[in-house]
Amino acid sequence: MKPSRLHAALAACGTSLLLIAGALAGTATAATDNAACRPDGLYQTPGVDVPYCLNYDEDGREKMGADHPRRIIGYFTSWRTGKNGQPAYLASNIPWGKVTHINYAFAHVDGSNKIAVDDTATGMEWPGVAGAEMDPAYSYKGHFNLLNKYKKQNPGTKTLVSVGGWAETGGYFDATGKRVASGGFYSMTTNADGSVNQAGIGTFADSVVAFVRAYGFNGVDIDYEYPTSMKDAGNPLDWTLANARRSSLMKGYAALMKTLRQKLDTAAAADGKYYMLTVAAPASGYLLRGMETFQVTQYLDYVNIMSYDLHGAWNEFVGPNAALYDDGKDAELAKWGVYTAAQYGGLGYLNTDWAYHYFRGAMPAGRINVGVPYYTRGWKNVNGGVNGLWGTSNGPSGSCPQGLTTCGDGARGIDNLWHDEENGKEVGAGSNPMWHAMNLAKGIAGSYGPAYGLDPANDPEDRLTGAYTRNYNTTLTAPWLWNATKKVFLSTEDDQSLGAKADYVKNQGIGGVMIWELAGDYAWDAAKGEYFMGQTLTSLLYDKLRTATPYGAAKAKAKVAVPAEKLDVTIEATGFPAGDSNYPINPKLVITNRTQTAIPGGAEFQWDYATSAPNNAKDQSGFGLRVISSEHTGNNIGGLKGDFHRVSVKLPTWQSLAPGASVTLDYVYYLPVPGQANYTLTFGGRTYGLAQDLARGGVTPSPSPTPTVTPTGGACTAPAWSATAVYTGGQRVSHKGHTWEAKWWTQGQEPGTTGEWGVWKDAGAC
Structure with missing residues (x-):
């Protein structure tokens, strides 16, 4: 998220692979029916009759209602309560019926490795606010009460609790608003020596199961930013802890997701209610390079790609927040030789299409959702480029956020309405809800400015100066506002770009879209003569996707024809x-x-x-x-x-x-x-x-039990060593009653004669 805080019906043809593996639980009929609904490629917990058919149809597609063949997932944030004098965005403002899933952002990992939330989730009330009346059926109040109140009226909508986010991956905010550097996901999943913290993972997973049961959620969404081995990735406040564990983070992430999947499956079988497990995943090829093979996809109902924040004021390269495609001119990629180095094939990897195809390599199209931003990113003092696009903007010395020694010159003041603060000072980022960007484009300052701290009488950066001209690049499928007077570039999202992305989702068979965040959507307020919070963009998505064909449910394409055996x-x-x-x-x-x-x-x-x-x-x-x-x-x-x-x-x-x-x-x-x-x-x-x-359908030929690992006694099973054969690294031979493994290319060197540092490694007697 942005820095404010994822065996077809065997019926008559035989027994499913996982049943052979011992996953049968309950009656044979029930297990077979459930196996028929398991999505292609989704891991099933052995020995558990997971009630897939409560959530999926016989083709393994998620049940979302007749007018929702594709997902529309909206993140609903905890902090827009209205209690600080800024406009509120409450559960009553959600476009219920137009969204399929709501992700509550955020819960966090507390100091005892358990999921936790602040008082806004379960204790806050909004007396006198129409639509925010508490439902007395629940023992808790706050956002969770209202979410369940409206979900009762819209039973087709699913809710998930999202854990983490940029600010709370490696810590959390206490009751006073102070950030506690508890270690969060980093220390919950890995120990200081680099080993997996299985005890911490188990504690967390058990607490998640209890949490979703207690508060009526349909599942959990993990927003861990980021389990990558790339140095200095994620929140700079977490670097000291995270950098020391980089080489182990993916191992811990995989253990976390497998444990969550198993415990949620077990709870689902016990409760007769299917529990979902999803993640928010990065879209940047840079971050993904350090995430090995992203080996957690098998445990996920779906992945939400954070296909935004692809450019921002953390560096000087001025470009789109969330371009759909590459145009071969990305200044950041050009600097690092991505377009000119032959081994890269000229592939630009900072765009939505690239990120979708990355995940398509491991999952059916329908288990992938494309992220769209309802907010802007931007710079000031931009040099070069075409109306700012692919120009540069360097932040002055000492202006960068904590942890960064160089950065871009992020837009501030009236161009940064949804700003974060560090030590009481504004962080320049050009972050605005789309409703404010729409007003800027029309030369409207907005009556809400003082609520966000704008003081145009005393601060020139808070004043509406110059004209904001909308630009659109058809190759990138990306709009932006350019203020030539101030040299301000604001990367936006609007009906044209979002409509193109909705068409892309339809045409590719993708599962749907994920929105960060719902409160950024806009509508025209005729009474005030300005744009404000609304449902325009979400309504566009709903209208586009409600007529889509069913999403792509198979991992393999028909031409591959993966065999049944x-x-x-x-x-x-x-x-x-x-x-x-x-x-x-x-x-x-x-x-x-x-x-x-x-x-x-x-x-x-x-x-x-x-x-x-x-x-x-x-x-x-x-x-x-x-x-x-x-x-x-x-x-x-x-x-x-x-x-x-x-x-x-x-x-x-x-x-x-x-x-x-x-x-x-x-x-x-x-x-x-x-x-x-x-x-x-x-x-x-x-x-x-x-x-x-983990494909749907097919059987494993008998006999199929897993054998013991490579034999260490009895007859040697590896082929005999030959003095004339060529061997390469990893190949095994037998010689004089031992199995030997080559470390690298070799020919004519007899196993047992090359010493400890030689080519042959003794793999044991045989």
């Missing part, structure tokens, strides 16, 4: 360097045979990876990995043309993979992708899928 063979990406050293992106791919049948040399693996990276993936292990097809080539000006590249790699002819055995290859790619998907494995004249895709 699935083998329990896993391909895991490991060994990522910390983000700042992770270039090119070079994980180890560990392929493990968990079946009871050997996979022969020459067996072919294929998989898809996202077009968010260019089609130049390769391996450095001599396996001959190659890209065999691409749905997109060249730059992405105006949008990526397809979702996937397809890769093929074969086991060397002399390299069989015994039950329980693994082989490792060095995998290389040049922009972030969320792992691999839509696997096939071909040998013996037959092609199989892989169980780890």
Whole structure:
């Protein structure tokens, strides 16, 4: 969020993969019915009959009502209470019936690793405010009372509690408004030594289950900003704690999401009520580079992409807050050689389309929602560019927010109505609700100015000066206001750009849109002669999306035709360097045979990876990995043309993979992708899928129980060492009663003779 605080019906064809794995609970009929509704690629907690059919139909699509084939998710913030003299935005102001989901922002992680909220959530009242009367049916008051009051009148709308946010990822605000640096998600998920804090995660997950039960939420939304290994990412107030744990944050994040999924599934089965788990995820290729393969997607009902804050006054590059497409001219990307370095393929990665295609690499289109901002970002004293676009704006020495030594010159005063403060001073960011931006475009100062601290009589920056001219770039699909007098650039969102994004969502089969935040929407107030809070943009989204076809519910495209038979063979990406050293992106791919049948040399693996990276993936292990097809080539000006590249790699002819055995290859790619998907494995004249895709439908051939890990006693299963064969890193051989693993390329060096620092590692007796 912005700095103010994610087995088809087996019916007659057989038993589901997860049932074979032991996930049967309750009666066979109930379990089969529920399995039929599980979304494609969604993890199911073993041994739990999760009531998917309460939330999903038989195609695995979310049930949202006849006029909501796509999601419209609105973030509703806790702090617009009206108690500080500023205009209130309460539950009664939400456009109920036009939104499908409401995310309450924010709860936080307290000092004991439990979910907690402030008094506005459960204690505040608004006497005399029409529509804000408390419902006596509830034991608590505040926002939660009103949310449930209106949800009773609109039972099709779901509510989720969102935890974290920019300001409360690594701490929280106490009753006096002071920020407590408790460690938040960082210390709850990881220990100081870098290990996963499973105790903290367990405590938090248990508290979340109790919380959603107590306050009637349909689930939890995790807004952890950010579990990335990129140094100095996220809130500068958290850097001291977070930077020391960077290499472990994704491991802790994955453990958190798996634990939450399991505990919510268990509670759902017990309560007869489905509980959702979602995340707000970054859209920036820079942040995602440090998030490994974003391996949490399997646990999520859906991901909300924060496809905004792609440019802002944290640096000097003046550009759109939330462009839909790249135009090949992004000044920030140009500075770092993204357009000119051949290995990047000319792909600009600071736009909504790129971010969508990143997540499409791991999830069905329908489990992805595109974020849209109802607020602006902006700079003053802009130099160059076309009406400011792709110009620069450098903040003067000493003006940057805490933690930053350089920054842009963020717009202030009347151009920064929704400003944050640090130590009682305004933080320049050009942050305004869209209703204020609409007034600026019409030369209206707005009667609400004094409530936000504007004092035009005494502060020139608070005065309405110059004309704000609307500009629109059709390639970017992005509007902005340009004040040539003040050299102020405000990146906006309006009906034209939002309409184009709604069409994009419809045409791509995307699940829907997520709004940050509802209070920024506008309407014309004829009585006052100005724009103010309203429902114009949300109504536009509703009208556009209510006639959409059902969203895309399959992870794989039809042309891949992933087979019904699935083998329990896993391909895991490991060994990522910390983000700042992770270039090119070079994980180890560990392929493990968990079946009871050997996979022969020459067996072919294929998989898809996202077009968010260019089609130049390769391996450095001599396996001959190659890209065999691409749905997109060249730059992405105006949008990526397809979702996937397809890769093929074969086991060397002399390299069989015994039950329980693994082989490792060095995998290389040049922009972030969320792992691999839509696997096939071909040998013996037959092609199989892989169980780890968690695809709807299909069966696992029998026998299929997971074997023990690589044998350490009895007959040697790896092929015998040959003095003439070539071996590469990760390959195993047997020699003189031991299994040996090559660390790198070798030929003719006998295992057991190369010493501790040599090419062969002793993997144990066999």
